[in-house]
Amino acid sequence: MALIVQKFGGTSVGTIERIRNVAWRVAKWHAAGHRLVVVPSAMSGETNRLLSLAAGVQEHPDPRELDVIASTGEQVTVGLLAMALLALGVKARSYAGWQVKVLTDSAHTRARIVKIDEVRLRQDLENGCVAVVAGFQGVDQAGDITTLGRGGSDTSAVALAAALGADECQIYTDVDGVYTTDPRIVPEARRLHTVTFEEMIEMASAGSKVLQIRSVEFAGKYKVPTRVLSSLTDPKLPVAEEARSGTLITFEEDPHMAMEKAVVSGVAAQRDEAKITVHAVPDKPGIAYAILGPIADAGINVDVIVQNVSHDGMTDLSFTLSRGDMPKAIRMLNEQVKPHIKCREVTGDDRMAKVSIVGLGMRSHAGIAAKMFRTLAEEGINIQMISTSEIKISVVIDEKYAELAVRVLHKAFELDQE
Amino acid sequence: MALIVQKFGGTSVGTIERIRNVAWRVAKWHAAGHRLVVVPSAMSGETNRLLSLAAGVQEHPDPRELDVIASTGEQVTVGLLAMALLALGVKARSYAGWQVKVLTDSAHTRARIVKIDEVRLRQDLENGCVAVVAGFQGVDQAGDITTLGRGGSDTSAVALAAALGADECQIYTDVDGVYTTDPRIVPEARRLHTVTFEEMIEMASAGSKVLQIRSVEFAGKYKVPTRVLSSLTDPKLPVAEEARSGTLITFEEDPHMAMEKAVVSGVAAQRDEAKITVHAVPDKPGIAYAILGPIADAGINVDVIVQNVSHDGMTDLSFTLSRGDMPKAIRMLNEQVKPHIKCREVTGDDRMAKVSIVGLGMRSHAGIAAKMFRTLAEEGINIQMISTSEIKISVVIDEKYAELAVRVLHKAFELDQE
Numbered sequence: 001m002a003l004i005v006q007k008f009g010g011t012s013v014g015t016i017e018r019i020r021n022v023a024w025r026v027a028k029w030h031a032a033g034h035r036l037v038v039v040p041s042a043m044s045g046e047t048n049r050l051l052s053l054a055a056g057v058q059e060h061p062d063p064r065e066l067d068v069i070a071s072t073g074e075q076v077t078v079g080l081l082a083m084a085l086l087a088l089g090v091k092a093r094s095y096a097g098w099q100v101k102v103l104t105d106s107a108h109t110r111a112r113i114v115k116i117d118e119v120r121l122r123q124d125l126e127n128g129c130v131a132v133v134a135g136f137q138g139v140d141q142a143g144d145i146t147t148l149g150r151g152g153s154d155t156s157a158v159a160l161a162a163a164l165g166a167d168e169c170q171i172y173t174d175v176d177g178v179y180t181t182d183p184r185i186v187p188e189a190r191r192l193h194t195v196t197f198e199e200m201i202e203m204a205s206a207g208s209k210v211l212q213i214r215s216v217e218f219a220g221k222y223k224v225p226t227r228v229l230s231s232l233t234d235p236k237l238p239v240a241e242e243a244r245s246g247t248l249i250t251f252e253e254d255p256h257m258a259m260e261k262a263v264v265s266g267v268a269a270q271r272d273e274a275k276i277t278v279h280a281v282p283d284k285p286g287i288a289y290a291i292l293g294p295i296a297d298a299g300i301n302v303d304v305i306v307q308n309v310s311h312d313g314m315t316d317l318s319f320t321l322s323r324g325d326m327p328k329a330i331r332m333l334n335e336q337v338k339p340h341i342k343c344r345e346v347t348g349d350d351r352m353a354k355v356s357i358v359g360l361g362m363r364s365h366a367g368i369a370a371k372m373f374r375t376l377a378e379e380g381i382n383i384q385m386i387s388t389s390e391i392k393i394s395v396v397i398d399e400k401y402a403e404l405a406v407r408v409l410h411k412a413f414e415l416d417q418e
Numbered sequence: 419m420a421l422i423v424q425k426f427g428g429t430s431v432g433t434i435e436r437i438r439n440v441a442w443r444v445a446k447w448h449a450a451g452h453r454l455v456v457v458p459s460a461m462s463g464e465t466n467r468l469l470s471l472a473a474g475v476q477e478h479p480d481p482r483e484l485d486v487i488a489s490t491g492e493q494v495t496v497g498l499l500a501m502a503l504l505a506l507g508v509k510a511r512s513y514a515g516w517q518v519k520v521l522t523d524s525a526h527t528r529a530r531i532v533k534i535d536e537v538r539l540r541q542d543l544e545n546g547c548v549a550v551v552a553g554f555q556g557v558d559q560a561g562d563i564t565t566l567g568r569g570g571s572d573t574s575a576v577a578l579a580a581a582l583g584a585d586e587c588q589i590y591t592d593v594d595g596v597y598t599t600d601p602r603i604v605p606e607a608r609r610l611h612t613v614t615f616e617e618m619i620e621m622a623s624a625g626s627k628v629l630q631i632r633s634v635e636f637a638g639k640y641k642v643p644t645r646v647l648s649s650l651t652d653p654k655l656p657v658a659e660e661a662r663s664g665t666l667i668t669f670e671e672d673p674h675m676a677m678e679k680a681v682v683s684g685v686a687a688q689r690d691e692a693k694i695t696v697h698a699v700p701d702k703p704g705i706a707y708a709i710l711g712p713i714a715d716a717g718i719n720v721d722v723i724v725q726n727v728s729h730d731g732m733t734d735l736s737f738t739l740s741r742g743d744m745p746k747a748i749r750m751l752n753e754q755v756k757p758h759i760k761c762r763e764v765t766g767d768d769r770m771a772k773v774s775i776v777g778l779g780m781r782s783h784a785g786i787a788a789k790m791f792r793t794l795a796e797e798g799i800n801i802q803m804i805s806t807s808e809i810k811i812s813v814v815i816d817e818k819y820a821e822l823a824v825r826v827l828h829k830a831f832e833l834d835q836e
Binding site for chain 1: 474517
């Protein structure tokens with residue numbers, strides 16, 4: 001009899017009817033003898049409703065107060081879901097983050113989990129009671145309510161699974177697993193039965209939206225077997241069948257397993273990117289920090305960073321970032337950085353996309369990058385930046401070619417074949 | 419510089435615009451140098467929305483989970499109001515009940531406050547920070563969220579004022595004070611500048627809806643000077659003027675003060691009452707308990723109870739209760755009580771109203787009851803039950819005469835004259 005943490009997203013609990021469906025599903029696992037902790041998000045639309053109330057009161061909402069308000073969305077769902085379980089005759093009890101308690105740092109609206117006190121939950125589990133825990137939220141050392149940022153419920157679920165030493169963390173969502181690429185772009189995309197943690201991390205950072213990257217990192221750090229599966233299947237699907245559905249994120253270190261796997265597991269695209277280039281920078285120590293330090297201090301996340309070899313002691317430094325951050329970043333570079341580092345100019349292009357191929361098999365296969373570049377060249381797609389990791393190759397290209405690139409790469413690496 | 423607890427009802431914080439108005443009002447008092455604790459209710463309609471969500475999930479919602487859900491309404495308002503104050507440049511901080519903390523018993527949905535730990539609030543007040551505390555809610559010894567029942571925010575405010583030794587508790591509402599009777603029934607009704615605690619208690623229990631009776635009891639127990647005043651006046655009304663508005667509940671014990679007061683202070687009507695009579699009950703010890711014990715155990719509140727002298731060892735026992743409870747009470751009496759006590763029959767009438775006159779002055783004036791009964795008789799209004807306290811006389815009459823009775827009594831006791 002396993003200990004399982006199940007997470008249900010906002011769409012899955014978006015109406016009373018759907019909350020009843022989730023209760024059915026949970027009750028089924030409970031009846032099969034499993035011990036369950038369930039983590040629902042806020043009802044879909046609710047968090048936006050709360051944030052817009054806040055935005056109506058204060059132009060830049062106070063982060064502490066924003067968390068007080070935003071955290072109520074999940075608090076309502078845990079109460080409703082516990083009731084729906086009780087209505088089915090299943091013992092259940094809801095918990096807000098502070099009641100568990102989920103201790104976080106004090107970084108309001110984007111707090112990180114420090115420690116989970118799971119004693120009270122264990123008592124429930126021992127008593128055959130389903131613990132329904134509010135995702136997305138915690139409490140800091142001072143007793144103030146915190147939230148983990150958008151998508152934080154995934155992280156809550158994985159963190160609870162880690163704290164409890166759960167056998168599996170099941171993330172129920174509106175897709176039925178992790179695909180070789182986005183099925184809306186490539187209809188031949190296949191669902192992966194398993195994906196390694198490393199691949200999942202790279203796919204998440206490469207733009208696959210199935211799981212929030214922080215939750216994947218958490219799963220990796222604590223080796224929590226995590227399954228992505230659909231909340232849209234019949235709630236009465238037999239447990240044995242549901243248990244094999246979706247995609248399981250694994251932690252295989254066995255090189256033989258890796259050998260047997262496909263060379264490339266997936267193709268991902270991240271749109272809405274922008275590229276900034278700082279031209280003719282003196283190539284000397286500290287220059288990358290001089291450029292990127294102020295950007296980081298302003299809370300702007302930078303993704304791919306490329307610096308080429310220098311000519312005549314000068315080099316160009318390029319990086320990508322979210323499109324919305326570009327104007328601010330360029331203004332900062334021109335006003336605060338350019339006067340000090342004496343570069344020639346700062347240019348930006350806000351119509352970029354990043355397309356990546358990911359695969360643990362790359363470690364032991366040569367020529368993957370060459371094949372990727374040739375495939376893109378044959379379609380006339382110009383590569384503007386390249387970035388590689390051990391199991392991922394990303395290229396930054398003009399956004400208008402993003403879907404074409406995904407399609408041809410998916411085909412070139414035979415991802416449509418089992 | 420006074421320490422003041424201000425409570426704002428759901429209508430007063432019903433929209434973003436109104437929350438901004440409340441913030442203006444609080445900021446004005448803050449600017450005048452007062453230390454402030456503010457207790458808002460949930461935005462009007464929000465508590466009903468939450469309760470109907472719950473009712474959609476479970477026919478008889480689990481009380482613990484209902485409190486988890488219902489308490490979020492006030493949590494949202496405290497966050498929004500704190501933000502609105504911060505937007506005006508006023509230091510402010512919100513608190514849920516468990517953060518204060520407001521310790522209650524574990525009677526979910528109708529918990530009673532046991533103790534308030536006011537240390538953290540005092541720190542805020544010393545730092546010139548407005549503490550915005552969620553009304554209606556607390557936390558029990560086990561760390562579970564509780565609520566105080568409908569209208570509980572009044573009680574929260576008065577209890578906080580008591581714990582902090584506040585100079586005044588100001589209850590802002592959509593009426594501008596306590597009137598001699600309901601101005602919608604009697605246009606000549608006058609606002610009372612002061613009313614004694616005892617009168618207020620009797621008026622609340624007699625059907626005046628201005629303040630929840632539990633909050634008045636709390637005010638009386640801890641002698642908290644409590645003022646009922648309007649949240650609909652111009653928020654920029656000078657503090658000195660606002661401080662004198664509304665009706666102040668006082669705690670005078672001085673008999674000279676009472677002597678000077680009008681004999682009768684107000685007339686109140688409670689509609690939607692029902693009357694049950696248990697006929698021909700053997701008049702022996704324990705019979706009232708045999709009848710009313712099961713009723714109380716079922717959570718049904720009984721109001722006026724009358725038992726007449728007996729004839730031939732038999733008596734009739736009548737009591738009033740809320741109209742909605744009548745069918746259940748009659749069923750219980752017929753099924754569980756009648757077989758044991760051997761009464762003749764149980765009858766009910768669900769078209770009753772209770773009309774009361776209240777006044778501290780009654781203590782020292784004779785003939786008040788006689789004048790009341792004569793006034794009603796002159797209008798042909800039949801009195802079905804009579805109940806008296808030291809400062810109140812209530813009569814139960816046919817509901818269709820309720821408004822007429824209020825009007826003629828208001829005039830007979832010259833309540834329209836200053």
